Amino acid sequence: MDKRIAKLVTVIKREYLERVRQRWFIVSSLLVPFMMVGLVAVPAWLSAKSITIADVSKVVIVDATGTDLGARVAESLFDSTHTNPAAARAHLRTATTATLAAAESVATRDVMERRASGFVVLDSSTATRRRARYEGRDATSIGLEKLIQRALRRGIIADRLKARGIDAAQIDSITSVDASISTNRLDENGRGGSGIAATIVGFGLAFLLYFSIIIFGQNVLRGVMEEKQTRVAEVVVSSVPAETLLAGKVIGVGGVGLTQQVLWYGMAAVLMTQIGPFLSRMSGGKAAAAGAGAGVALSALPNFSLGFIASVILFFVFGITFYCTLFAAVGAMVSSEQEAQQAAVPVTMLAVLSFIFVQPITLNPTSTLAHVMSWLPFSAPVVMPLRMTLLSIPWYEVAGSLLSVALGCVIATWFAARIYRVGLLMYGKKPSLRELVRWVRYSH
């Protein structure tokens, strides 16, 4: 192996292994996938739970309509399969308009003394104005409300159908229809997954890219500063050119970042497949909405083609290179933590700037802002992958954006290497802008 390459490999190995061994790397690699899954799964789980806990088993129906609406509602609520008509009848209390007040006060006492959880009142206005009243301990439960509403609706429809002379069996088959909806993104390139899912995934992707770039950038900055402060840099650059050290550092850290991304998404995918069935069990198939909520996470993900994955990886690699070289230059410029905080502001601002606009771009991924930001080298690594999950971007735009980031990398590396080489051996006060320009112009 060529000596220079052997040395570069030695540097890469050190940068990679020393970071991967650190506790924070292991912890963050393990923790983030759980957070990712949690972010998707918890809302789905909660929505599933709010419906399943809607317990109708102790609801009483007070029917003062004088029709069999009450019986139908009870049947829909308690005996949708027509196997246990007695169970449905047990919940039903018929009254007349005259006895309604008395029946209600009995039911009220039942609720107060916990013999029932609540009661539905169907009176003469129910059939005409399609309105009923529910009183009970869990009056705020949306799930319960939905269930009763649905039963009532079926009852009213059945009544009307009956009034037009349709027989009971047919009525049943007509009213027992349940509909659910799933949303799909459709554009000029065809189907592309669920709209909400794409937004969640896109935002998460952008956030993790940004987060990773910032964290590893800061990490490089601290590493360079440590090398400079401990003077170990001088020993190292007596064996390898400063450029090789910088290249090895950026490649090593980029490798750590990539490893972490792979761990994150890999683990999240595995966790998701474990948690998906659990969620649908939770909802017990009873509520379509809950199933859809859980399904968002799994089945409705945007179509991740190989090209998509490859370009996100490239964006990440270029992005982390761009920022790591700049942060390395900052690290070489300064001699103390306080100075570093200050000197890093311009670089950090670039990264923050690209993230500030993530939300507006998510809401409007075709805006001019979104277009511009996906062409600028400092923001494209975050913005372009986000847009690619939201829209289908023509391949030439992706390639052009990648080219722009690559070009940005070359320029950033050129400047950073020059500042790095000089700064690494300069101790004392932070250089002024003019001195920096001079550093860049030093031939060697």
Next chain:
Amino acid sequence: MTDNAIEIKDVGKSYSGHVAVRDLSLTVPRGAVYGLLGPNGAGKTTTIRMLLNIISPDTGSIQIFGQPNYTAGATDNLGYLPEERGLYPKMQVRRVLRFLGELKGLSGKEADRRITAWLERLGLKTAEKDWGESKVNELSRGMQQKVQFIGTLLHDPDLVILDEPFSGLDPINAQALKDTVVDLKRRGKTVIFSTHLMEQAERICDSVCIIARGEKVLDGGVAQVKAEHAGKNIALALDGAPNNGVSAVLGDRALVTRVDDNNRSFELELAPGADSQDLLRRLIGAGARIQRFELVQPSLHKIFLEKVGATNVEEGMSGHG
């Protein structure tokens, strides 16, 4: 192959108007212990950095073992101990050393073997405790210095460059370093070290180069330099009191301008143009039994002061430090 470990020709380096090194030329023979002397800020560290190809000279050329020092791998045969020492504080000692060894082209396996040998040799690996398994920042300062030596010498370089090696060393490590330098010399290695402590250089070095304000003041073998700057002073000791003939010789103002008579020993100052060997012959001719006849050589420190002038000597620049 040349006989010189290092050839520096007309090297100059300046930083934004400030000249760090001006037209420096020097030659370090193979196998020599070479001292680069000068006050702080004289340009020693800049010279060493240029030598190591950490920075490039603006002008001139540098060759290491007959090869320009910027050729790939030219500095692999070179061990460097910087003035301000440092290692990766959070790295395991063995891993740091393996890293430094691999950077110089050692295989990981070979590095590991040598690291064990070195750790044992310097008492960092004993039956009870292997400090090689600890992190650098868990070691005492003295131990860290030892680790740094190992890092410098692990790849068994033919040329060792030590920048102010004795500063900050505890006496035990200073002794160990001196022994190491002697050992390296015995094994035919070339050692260059910079120091502002003239007395130390005088004891250890074969050759020296004194630089001040970025310029070479003088260079050459220590004996030669001292001989060249030998004053007119002669220390003379006789067996028994001087006879008349001897007294006459000592009284010859063409030979001796001043005599400090301490009874049996004398300090003489030679007359301008007079030859010390002539004086010796005449003393013997006069029947003197000579116990000691020595051209008193000035210390490097004195030579330095003479050449550069005490006004240019910074605080801390002393022959007795």
